[in-house]
Amino acid sequence: MRKSIYLSGFLCLVFLIFSCGDNSDKKELTREDYKASIEQMEDSISKIQKDPIAAAKMPSLTNIELINRLVAYYQAFPKDEYAADCLFKVHMKYGELQAHQNAVAYGDTLLKSFPKYKNRDFLLESLGSTYDVYIEPRDTIKVRYYYELLMKEKSVKSDKKSEIKARLKYLHLDLFEYIQLQSDPITKRK
Numbered sequence: 275m276r277k278s279i280y281l282s283g284f285l286c287l288v289f290l291i292f293s294c295g296d297n298s299d300k301k302e303l304t305r306e307d308y309k310a311s312i313e314q315m316e317d318s319i320s321k322i323q324k325d326p327i328a329a330a331k332m333p334s335l336t337n338i339e340l341i342n343r344l345v346a347y348y349q350a351f352p353k354d355e356y357a358a359d360c361l362f363k364v365h366m367k368y369g370e371l372q373a374h375q376n377a378v379a380y381g382d383t384l385l386k387s388f389p390k391y392k393n394r395d396f397l398l399e400s401l402g403s404t405y406d407v408y409i410e411p412r413d414t415i416k417v418r419y420y421y422e423l424l425m426k427e428k429s430v431k432s433d434k435k436s437e438i439k440a441r442l443k444y445l446h447l448d449l450f451e452y453i454q455l456q457s458d459p460i461t462k463r464k
Contacts, residue, residue: 308347309356315340334371341367358388362397369400374408398424406441407449414445 319336323329344360344367351357361384368377381401384391391397402420405413421438424430430438444452 303350305347305351305354305356308343308350312340312343312347312360315343337367337371352387355388358384358391361387362391362393365397365400369404372408374404378404378409395424395427395429398427403449412448418442418445 315336319332319340322332322336341364344364347354348357348360348364361380365377365381365384368374368380378401381397381404384397385394385401398420402417402424405416405420409416421442425435425438441452444455447455
């Protein structure tokens, strides 16, 4: 009995030594390695999504794996311009997965890390509408914050700014109540 306990202990020790061994032969991943991994995953998802039946059966884990790869790139190269695109894609993927708290968290990270991001206007609108529709309880302070930032963007056209101003005027209404108000013929005349 004692021999088997000693043998088990010895085998555990040998396993521990080998598993904690020198990792100097492990290759450091490059930007290109990360990008290739991301592109491979995006291609796989794109192929699956072309078939509506396969897309309906695609597990969320497939998208989570893409998110993990995108976040890994951002963590490895946080100042890289491609990292900004990775954060944007993470924001969008979490939105698709109905994980809206995560979506806004990564959207905020993108705004803070890359304040001049090329798709800033789209991101601000996405964040504002996410807080307006999906986050419970509804946070009108956040909705106003993102929509007001959006109105300051030079790339936003004047008709879009008018829509945002109208939305902010009735911010006390949730989006569905606001849409109902907009469809009321009496309200339209005002």
